[in-house]
Amino acid sequence: MGSVSEELSLVPLHQRPELMEACAQLLGEEWGKSRASRLHSLQRSSDAFPTCLLLLQSSGPAQLPASEKSPCQLLGHIRLSRVAGHPCSLFVESVVVPKALRGQGYGRKLMEAAERYARARGFRRLHLTTHDKQHFYAHLGYTLAEPVQVMPFMSPGISAEVLRVFSAHPRPAVSTPGTLVPGTNKRSLPSPDVPPPPPLPPQGCSRAAPATTCGQSILETPHRDAKGVPIFWMKKDV
Numbered sequence: 375m376g377s378v379s380e381e382l383s384l385v386p387l388h389q390r391p392e393l394m395e396a397c398a399q400l401l402g403e404e405w406g407k408s409r410a411s412r413l414h415s416l417q418r419s420s421d422a423f424p425t426c427l428l429l430l431q432s433s434g435p436a437q438l439p440a441s442e443k444s445p446c447q448l449l450g451h452i453r454l455s456r457v458a459g460h461p462c463s464l465f466v467e468s469v470v471v472p473k474a475l476r477g478q479g480y481g482r483k484l485m486e487a488a489e490r491y492a493r494a495r496g497f498r499r500l501h502l503t504t505h506d507k508q509h510f511y512a513h514l515g516y517t518l519a520e521p522v523q524v525m526p527f528m529s530p531g532i533s534a535e536v537l538r539v540f541s542a543h544p545r546p547a548v549s550t551p552g553t554l555v556p557g558t559n560k561r562s563l564p565s566p567d568v569p570p571p572p573p574l575p576p577q578g579c580s581r582a583a584p585a586t587t588c589g590q591s592i593l594e595t596p597h598r599d600a601k602g603v604p605i606f607w608m609k610k611d612v
């Protein structure tokens with residue numbers, strides 16, 4: 375990993391609130407949006423998802439100026455959310471490494487650490503979308519996949535009935551092994567208060583079936599985001 379003094383860790387942002395500003399800045403430099411909007415989203419991080427995770431290094435990489443070093447250097451950010459109708463899946467978003475540190479292996483470290491984080495909590499599959507980083511993710515083992523429905527946040531104010539509707543799989547004809555609750559034929563329904571991780575051990579969460587890519591290739595996708603921009607859906611069993 376280059377000239378780096380080691381000691382990397384993946385830490386939930388809500389355990390390090392003093393890094394909130396640095397994190398908002400990192401995301402803002404990549405994707406714009408207002409600082410207030412970023413902070414609002416970051417402040418929702420919790421163990422119950424969405425969870426914002428930070429790749430941290432206890433002392434900064436050698437190539438950063440001394441003025442930018444702090445006892446804990448922020449090397450990356452990733453957000454994990456629950457997936458409606460897929461109790462063993464998490465959705466990956468906002469993967470970013472500071473511009474000055476790209477190409478040194480931190481992106482891989484971040485993704486691999488997030489995969490371990492998910493697996494340790496009983497999740498077995500990660501989903502994501504990307505406009506242009508499909509080759510990066512493919513290099514890390516992600517394959518083309520069908521869309522899933524993300525649960526961006528869970529509010530205690532949302533009724534169980536609304537959640538039940540929201541949790542229905544958008545395309546029931548395309549089922550995946552992670553769709554069913556272990557030992558039942560029912561789709562999962564997270565608690566309206568705090569969505570708990572799936573129970574351990576997750577014996578019902580089997581490994582991947584081949585991706586149903588429906589005309590999608592690593593160079594061309596039939597899917598579009600809300601603005602009509604082509605978007606690739608990918609997944610990986612972890």
Ligand SMILES: CC(C)(COP(=O)(O)OP(=O)(O)OC[C@H]1O[C@@H](n2cnc3c(N)ncnc32)[C@H](O)[C@@H]1OP(=O)(O)O)[C@@H](O)C(=O)NCCC(=O)NCCS
Nearest residue numbers: 469470471476477478479480481482503504507509510513
């Ligand atoms: C995407 C991003 C997180 C990658 O981080 P990074 O630290 O530069 O990536 P790494 O150096 O860890 O690369 C890991 C591996 O992926 C490969 N790789 C990196 N970018 C790649 C790309 N665009 N296409 C194919 N392979 C790529 C590297 O060669 C490396 O291979 P190796 O581990 O076998 O040597 C980083 O470029 C970034 O923050 N980009 C801006 C934000 C963004 O677009 N995020 C993705 C949103 S979907």
